[in-house]
Amino acid sequence: MKVAVLSFAHVHAAGYLRLLSRMPGVEVIGSDPDTGSAAPGEVRGRAFAEERGVAYADSYEEVFAWGPDAVIVCSENARHRPLVELAASRGVDVLCEKPLATTVADGEAMLAACRAAGVRLAVAFPVRFSPAYAAVKAAVASGDAGRVLTVSGANNGSMPASRRWFADPELAGGGALMDHTVHIADLLDDLFGDARPVDVYAQTNNRMYEGEVDAETSGLVTVTYDNGSVATIDCSWSHPRSHHSWGGLELTVVGERATLEMDAFDQSVHGYSERHRQGLELPFGADLDERMLRAFLHGPEEGGMDVADGEGGLRTLKIVAAGYASARSGEPVAVG
Template identity: 30%
Template sequence: MTSKTSARKVRYAVVGAGNIAQVAVLPAFANAGENSELVALVSGDPIKREALPARYASIEALGDYDEFEAVLARARVDAVFIATPNTHHREFTERAARAGVHVLCEKPMAPTVSDCEAMIAACLEHRVKLMIAYRLHFEAANLQAIEALKSGKIGDPRVFSSLFSQQVRPGDIRTRPELAGGAILDLGVYPINAARYLFREEPIEVLAAVSRSGDARFDGVDETTTAILRFASGRVAQLTVSLGASSTGYYRVIGTEGDLHAEPIYDYEQALKFVVTTEGKPREHRFPARDQFAPELLEFSRCVLERREPEPSGEEGLADIRVVEAILQSARTGQAVQLPPWSRRHRPDLEQEVGKPPVAPPEPIGAPSPTIR
């Protein structure tokens, strides 16, 4: 790897120039400048490749997807942020690893467990870092909710319930089966991950069902999926995700002595809040809107510069996809699916919080919002 880490900045290429890359990832480099630098962009759209460098003067090299390795070499890239459709995550992770370049990959990590395992193996073989972009692992509201549960504010947490939905734009990549679209892969990793980090354990059984309204937008993908996750402790999580319902995003955890309700909680543009209720008395906790993408860049760059393993790791991404696969299997068969034993040494906590001011999202070029309302 032709790295310039001695300059104390990690040189990044962003791979993919869709909506999330344009409104969140690219602007985040302004808040991550202490150790991260945007130097390259890889996109399959020539219009975007021509227009975006006018907004980001630090970009030194541009290229199509088939020019990926040449762009990395030309810009002396240390790390990539992969923001492509789900089906391309494995390909670009493996290509980056072979080039000796570290990988920060958007979630979901990949469509299948075997893809995730291959990504982890490639990064290990080529001795590069792999981190999955779980932005909520650095975000104050979610980390404070974890702390509230760990400290016993609501007694022993027993039940988790979540709804996450949006009305997706017709033709968006989330509606396309060939790009691994669908509600459970696009939205499901959020409540699955939240249940796991709030309960601090892994599910052992899944029961799920897919609901369809007949809307042509969702031919070949799941429109609405509901799942029940059972944990060895006796805790239970229920979640519903939908690409065909009005925008909502909340979770609620019921304990033996109270409950915690967080809404909106998965959003990256709005202020977030949660309410803890004990003895019938609610107490609200509010958190201003922040840049949730710069913290990922800052932490990953620290891991590269300090030669330490990142969290959330590839193993964390794999932990969610094994649940996603079980949910899809259960929905197909109508039967509960048992999950093999799994443990995670690391769980997100308050030490990971990074606060950066919000950035004004620019008008995206050829990349409209996936949500119509």
């Protein structure tokens, strides 16, 4: 199987190249011709691929001439659409980094292009492959927790510094609200099944990293669903730069019979390095990115989780769009 990584702009590109290059029966190639958004000192392009020991193509045309079976789009958010449409025009399945796009119109166009071409569009939401989430989902599905009343979620982290475009509203589509709301919104999209979001109320500010970036760095989003559940999502870049980990995702689900709590990245040992004068995090749990890639390339395991599809990615994007509209107006905004 031939798999190509299109663009190295996203921080996950390095991990995908590493994981793909280790998978039996997978040939991998990367291409990163659009490096204009890179900050001084950022390693991109051919040098990035050579550091990871993978083949490199100077252009996307060269990639598709190679004949990939699937591609993974890791460009800046605003550049997802042209790469997805390019892959669709060549009849190649796509795994697109989250969020699906920066506007609902772009997301809808991407879905339409993939439908017309008969190719699969998936969105990179690895947290749905967490064993902790699987336990929460099983408790809700079995009825043990009772009807879900409220959900409180936090997807916090440091402001992405290794790729400066994450805090560029034009290329990223926003800041923390765009970056971190969608992971929990995807979990709820899966957890609630056919239930759909009704309206969103959000507040954002730039108190953290004030003066460093133009995008919002803090946000709190409240989503009401048509099954009566209400969810709050803390999407802030609230971890200090000295924090021992890049971020985390926690979820508390309050049901009529039980309260369920999960931490998607709690399988790790925390300590302190005297040599480096900083905190340490040594993970030992499941690699969620690897599980997601295997599901995308080979299908879900028996009884296991599948990748999020383009329709689900669009639904989470609509929550984000309503959140920005609410933050501007100060009022709840209907979804869709």
